[in-house]
Amino acid sequence: SAVISQKPSRDICQRGTSLTIQCQVDSQVTMMFWYRQQPGQSLTLIATANQGSEATYESGFVIDKFPISRPNLTFSTLTVSNMSPEDSSIYLCSVSLWTDNEKLFFGSGTQLSVL
Amino acid sequence: GQQVMQIPQYQHVQEGEDFTTYCNSSTTLSNIQWYKQRPGGHPVFLIQLVKSGEVKKQKRLTFQFGEAKKNSSLHITATQTTDVGTYFCAGTSGNTGKLIFGQGTTLQVKP
Known part of the structure; x- marks a missing residue:
């Protein structure tokens, strides 16, 4: 299994600001997702966070709004940029492991409220 | 695009009653996974089914994968209050390899 540390667990932010969410995993992972x-x-x-290269975004999500970094195998960040109330949501980091790469493990999530 | 539909959206049962949630895909799946999310928690992997017609059991939970690999079900026998939560199916598209989550079924159990 994997232990995923995600922070912050929650935040209340003002419109127009940005928030960076961190995800740290204690195991060697294959894939990291947001x-x-x-x-x-x-x-x-x-998006899928790719180590050392640009993340792969799903339809409706763009890099300017949700920049993602993954500098190594076990760490990733997601930034929610220029926030609006519509961005209020729970953001979850998820990983799959080398030993069982079809099962997803989820972090505890970041509950974001934008005022 | 591919969709994974899950019904019902909500289910309220009396403790001891059975519960079933159904998952249907518009296209053939290579596998299907089930997750449970407790209130205020994060999704936790329960099981994966890969073979056509596969049936797996975990104590009071029975998981089935349809013969055509387009549908699946989760059945809980004699529900307990600890079964409360939202159950998500997630199918891997046979075409794209992407994992797509259903909308979830939220189970409430009255003691």
Whole structure:
């Protein structure tokens, strides 16, 4: 299994500001993903974080709004830029492991509220 | 695009009653996974099904993968209050390899 440390766990931010969310994993992972989960909704994949190169974004998500870094195998950041109230959501880091690369492990999530 | 539909959206049961959630895909899946998310928590992997017609059990939970690999179900026998949460199916597209989550079924269990 994997232990995923995601922080902050929650934040309240002002419109127009940016927030960077960190994800640290204690195991060697193959893939790292960032998901968004709006209240009472399903999980929507934002992007796949690629080590040492630009993230792969899903339709509807762009790098300028959600810049992602992954400097090594076990760490990634997601920035929510120029926030608006529509960005209020839970953001989840997720990983798959070398030993079981089809199962996803999720971080505890970052609950973001934008005023 | 590919969709994974899950029903029902909500289910309220009396403790001891059975519960089933269903998952349907518009296209053939290479596998299907099930996750449970407790209130205020994060999704936790339960199981993966790969073979056509596969059935797997975990104590009171029974998971099935359809013969056509387009649908799946999760059945809980004799629910307990600890079963409360949202159950998500997630299918891997046979075409794109992407994992797509269903909308989830939220289970409430009355003691």
